[in-house]
Amino acid sequence: MIGVIVNPEQPRKGTGELPAYAAPYLGEILRHAGIPFDLLPQNALADGSPLPRLLIFAQDLDLTSEQKAGAAEFVHAGGLLIGTAGTSGMDDLFGVQTVRLLEEGYLQPPAAPHAVTGGLSRETHVFGGSLVKAASGTALAQVDPIQPPPHADGAASDAVVAHASGRGRTLLFALDLVTSVLHIHQGKPVVPIPPRESSATPAGSILDPERDGDLVRIEDIDDLYYSGGIPLQDGRTYYNQRIILAPMADTLKDLLLRAIFHLLSTAGEPLPLLWYWPRGQTSMAHMSHDSDGNRPLVGWCLFDLLQELNVPSTWCTMPVTGYDRSFYNALIDSTSEIALHYATGNAPVREAPRWSQKDFDWQYDTLAYETGLSNIVSNKNHGIAWQGRLEFYYWCQNKGIQLEHSRGDRGFTFGTSHPWFPMEDDRPNGDYLDVLALPFLTQDFTVVCPHGFMRPLVARCHADYGVAHVLYHPSHVEDPECERSIRDTVAYARSLGMEWWTSEEINNWERSRRRVSISTTGNGSSATESAYRIQSPDKLSEATMLYLLPAGSTAPSSSTLDGETVDVSTVERYGHRFAQVSADLGGEHELRVPLVAG
DSSP, X not given: OEEEEOOTTSOXXXXXXXXXXXXXXXXXXXXXXXXXXXXXXXXXXXXXXXXXXXXEESSOOOOXXXXXXXXXXXXXXXXXEEEESSOTTOHHHHTEEEEEEOOEEEEOOOSSOOTTTTTOXXXXXXXXXXXXXXXXXXXXXXXXXXXXXXXXXXXXXXXXXXXXXXXXXXXXXXXXXXXXXXXXXXXXXXXXXXXXXXXXXXXXXXXXXTTTOEEOOOOOHHHHOOTTOEEXXXXXXXXXXXXXXXXXXXXXXHHHHHHHHHHHHHTTOOXXXXXXXXXXXXXXXXXXXXXXXXXXXXXXXXXXXXXXXXXXXXXXXXXXXXXXXXXXXHHHHTTOEEEEOOOTTOSSOOSSXXXXXXXXXXXXXXXXXXXXXXXXXXXXXXXXXXXXXXXXHHXXXXXXXXXXXOOBOSBOTTSOSSOBOOBXXXXXXXXXXXXXXXXXXXXXXXXXXXXXXXXXXXXXXXXXXXXXXXXXXXXXXXXXXXXXXXXXXXXXXXXXXXXXXXXXXXXXXXXXXXXXXXXXXXXXXXXXXXXXXXXXXXXXXXXXXXXXXXTTEEOOSEEEETTEEEEOEEEXXXXXXXXXXXXXXXXXXXXXXXXXXX
């Protein structure tokens, strides 16, 4: 169905401090999207092997003349090709003229609507790639370069270009889409200012708080007020209403997914995929709490409030005195989650630096002992502390922490509402770390930011099919405004259809769904019906499978799974229509989807 051409040993073209080997991360993007694909070496273009209908170049490849000829022949014969970061030396095939390399810029929203660029509503920060001008191709969006600076004549550069060649079609993302996504996710190294041993994680964000941020208009004074306002000389208070409201990495992934769906549906080619969430859910909500002192009274107050609201949540807890075993048992019995709240230097370990694996391990072991848990699944650092770039993920991996959510604050500072696996990007092949990163949006509406931020942030997570992760400290729950904010947030998320999950539930679901494989069967697909083999090593209750509807077709009223009739509904995702089926998975299954023309 889809082949990804990648050369993991070829570094990114260009100068600067961007990740050198980000191209393999295209596989992470597709795996999270639930899209089946095969990784192919670039010599597959010329060795006579059969190729899938759609190919994606994960980078600006250095191709031989034979490989270029093979790619051109593939497209001319009816193949579909998506290029990223540049044309791989095939300007004519993509219908453009390459001008020079791009280091950094802003992708601009299109002047005219198109199925591929339909998710672009504001300028989006991008890193790496090429500056091109459309020749025989059609420009769908443009880029405003920062580095290197624009042409002296102010000529615009095209960033997304569609082209028809022979019986096939190409679509070029001249920007380095994959490097941009990975760079926004993982950011830059955090270097603490002495004598501090760490800084807050937003120090690692590579986004610009001003240009990448949005000014949220808050009319209601009750929703504007928060205790962190800045007193002005004239006696008034200044309330910062600027946050990063656009998840820019998600916007770039949206472009890629829309391009895949557009090319395949237009060509009449079906595509099955496993949706992010069960039961056809559009998005999810998640609430975490940082204990910050383990004060029993406020802990019980927050616990009782969440019991009333029927919200399971994740309690990030310091291994210090305060909470007793009865409180921990109440959390466990209520299906809430106990997580670690690593606080730099809290461990009585002085032969090692305060920010150290030894310090972290001691706190994990102590919390496990105090709670009686055999393993702790997730962590958030106190003060969202961070140092370096990826080393803390290694600490988590070494200790068995499977999900980490210290990255965040002030909106989408790391560009996403989706969980992702970090990747070493400074060496070939890009090794993945076995720790999911799940960012949070902000801390304590009404305390450190206006409650008026809540609705636009949660609504954006919903629109991008992600997780709205909000953080409330127990220490603020006695404030009536904080309690109102919690109630409003829970109610608003539920009004959008969101379910409240703990980070452990999100982790288990994400890891299990990534183990599902979908392939075509060799004995049943026809012009009127598609057949697929679905293999799921884990049990997934009410998993959601989507089937891209080719242009001109409609969804059938029912389909068959393992010979049993299952209901089919029609949904729109990423601007395209899909047939949707929900079913329990576990083991091997066969899904047959009839095609209905018209």
